[in-house]
Amino acid sequence: MQVTINGKAEEIAGGTVLDLLKAKSIEPQMVAVEVNDTMLERTHLETTQLKDGDHVEFLFYMGGGR
């Protein structure tokens, strides 16, 4: 199925948001996840099934400034 990840369309196998994070080797504690413009609680990463056409945003911490 196809989902949009950070603005780019991608073909994925399906599964939960946590599965997708694992597939991309992203540490769940380092990212805030928005699915279809709504922030996901970290505890829901595991229980949220992705659906065809979902818009997923992985928002990484961006520090720095000095």
Add this chain to the structure above:
Amino acid sequence: MEFTETQINRYSRHILLPEVGGKGQKKIIQGKVLIVGAGGLGSPAALYLAAAGIGTIGLIDSDVVDLSNLQRQVIHQTPDVGRPKVVSGKEKIQALNPDVNVVMYEERLTAGNALKIMSGYDVVIDGVDNFPTKFLINDACYFAGKPLVHGGILRFDGRVTTIIPKKSACYRCVFKKPPPEGLVASCQEAGVIGVLAGIIGTIQATEALKLILGIGRPLTDRLLDFDARRTQFREIRIKRNPDCPLCGERPTITELIEDGDVGGPTCALPGQRNL
């Protein structure tokens, strides 16, 4: 107040703009902006706000200028190495525009001093390099009811967003708490392309000016991410989160706290380049 001849001349390109005019320029001259961190983001923000004629600029920074700062912190110059950043910053601002009143705070922003310092300002600009202080600024602006222009830069990426407390999404609506310390590398390790500070810092200054003028559409409920490799901006819609620990329906943060250890500068993002 009436403009002097010098002011009419200095600010003529602003006054010519229908959205600014004499009335708007007076708002700018009466405006007070607090810049937390006189470094990469704070430098261009301070210089452009000074050029614009912002009446009062507050600079908070406890550091002295280091040679490695000069790659991006354009308010400081080679002879300033070793001097307090707030002193160096004040000199450059006043050389550019002697009308600006610069208030120096040669200290760290803390839960103890933040609300008192912020109370005298209209807008706060986040130009700090560590997460605990970014969260502290977010929280303090919320409790003080001050609009905040948040910014961050790292490697080739930058981010900016404007937060109007109780009206638009705050930093904790997206990121509930600072990242675990063990997972974050230091800025020195991560590096940053210097020009990013100029790009993001001047957007922060633009947002501050718009807020003071009351014009346009603020960068609220949106994260504006910039990728310098591709020269691409991307806007991510965000919204107030009912579960936000600060501004949500059942807040758990009810007074100013220091969340995490304000140690060295921290900024890396493991995983981001996997996308």
